[in-house]
Amino acid sequence: MSNVFEFVAEGRGQSGKNAARRARRVGSVPAIIYGGHAEPQMLLLNHNEVIKHLAHEAVYSHILDITVDGKTEKAVLKGVQRHPAKFQVLHMDFLRVTMSEALKVHVPLHFMNEQTSVGAKKGGIVAHAMIDVEVSCLPVALPDYIEVDLSSLDVGESIHLSDIVMPTGVEIVALAQGPEHDHPVASMMASKGSKDDAS
Incomplete structure (x- = not known):
């Protein structure tokens, strides 16, 4: 089984729509890796391997190994463009x-x-x-997921971002922008036939 946290790529010399179309016709996925105090690099990935990796939830919030022509770099997945009609x-x-710099994921x-x-x-x-939340933290502190405990949530109540117990060293980006960004995460709605409706 391939490592879900490693993407093996090859450098892509050509850019542009025509080059991308040619790559897709032969079963490749055009990609780009950027940031980290280095120049952006165009990549080609194997489509079948990409599909296997993306089937795992953790790949979206994990430090990944991107191996390009034998050289490995650490990265996070920032965007996936999918075909609106095809499984592509x-x-x-x-x-x-950069392991010493905070990132947002x-x-x-x-x-x-x-x-x-x-x-x-x-x-x-x-x-x-x-279904997800943007966090800021050092790469070593990046969690695979954030737990939201609903055990005390009653009918008519909501849990907001500020109610979530966060792992050490991990902050919610929205909350740093002010209290007006303390959005609800989940609410308990009364349903027909629930005990509260009888009153």
């Missing part, structure tokens, strides 16, 4: 990582204790307002 990845963006949210929460026991239904 059209383009990928990677951002080089979207990390998946994992909702815990949803079925056993206070509101669920009353027949309430959880509405998720977010």
Whole structure:
């Protein structure tokens, strides 16, 4: 099994739409790696390998190894362009990582204790307002996901970004922009037939 955290690529000499189309016709995915105090580099990836990697949630919020012509660099996945109708990845963006510098990455949210929460026991239904959150941290502190504990969530209540218990050294980017960015993450909605509706 291939390592989900390693993308093996080759350097792509030509840029432009025509070169990208030619690459896709032979089963390659055009990509670019940039940042990290180095020049951007155009890449080609194997489409079948890319599909295997992208099937794993952790690849979107993990430090990746990008091996280009035998040389390996650390990076995070910053963007994936997919075909609107076909099962095809059209383009990928990677951002080089400097281990001593903080980076911003979207990390998946994992909702815990949803079925056993206070509101669920009353027949309430959880509405998720977010599925991921942008965090800032050093690469060594980057979590695979962020847990959101819903156990105390009652009908009519919401959990906001500021309510999430964050790992050490990890900050939510939106909260640094001010209290008006403390958005709801999940809410417990009353459902028809729930105990609260009877009142």
